Amino acid sequence: MTLHWTASTLDELAPRSIHAIFKLRVDVFVVEQECAYPEVDDADLIALHLLGHVADGRLVAYARILPAGPDGMPHIGRVVVHPAFRDRRLGHTLMEQALEVLRSRTDSTRAALAAQEHLQGFYSRHGFVATSAVYDLDGIPHVDMERGTPSNAEG
Numbered sequence: 001m002t003l004h005w006t007a008s009t010l011d012e013l014a015p016r017s018i019h020a021i022f023k024l025r026v027d028v029f030v031v032e033q034e035c036a037y038p039e040v041d042d043a044d045l046i047a048l049h050l051l052g053h054v055a056d057g058r059l060v061a062y063a064r065i066l067p068a069g070p071d072g073m074p075h076i077g078r079v080v081v082h083p084a085f086r087d088r089r090l091g092h093t094l095m096e097q098a099l100e101v102l103r104s105r106t107d108s109t110r111a112a113l114a115a116q117e118h119l120q121g122f123y124s125r126h127g128f129v130a131t132s133a134v135y136d137l138d139g140i141p142h143v144d145m146e147r148g149t150p151s152n153a154e155g
Helices: 015-032 083-088 090-106 117-124
Strands: 004-009 048-053 059-066 075-081 111-116 135-137 140-147
Touching (some): 015 048, 015 075, 048 090, 059 083, 075 083, 083 090, 111 117, 117 140
Antiparallel strands (some): 048 059, 059 075, 111 140, 135 140
């Protein structure tokens, strides 16, 4: 399956694209995971939004990349694949695309993320290593992970 990938700021996105992003994120992170929290936040205003569309225009994969924070690293978050497309390894393709966007825009693939604990193995396959103990974030166990730090130098 071929996906068309774009990386845009919120201001560059068409209203229907913004709607598709927020619908996918709310459907998965709030409804499916039964987690009531402010899914749409001010970070969306400064993020780079990575979208993967199938040929008919449906949004099936998404992640947002935040600019480097106090730790000096960009943060990847809101990594999501549409439930109907999860059996196609699109999560891995999405992470590869996110790392390529970082490489093309920052000349590095250093990044941080807050992974749901059960996805720690998934992110480790993309070079991320745990940098914290497991902690609760909005009722879901998470662990901080980083890629390209001195302890796991790549990128």
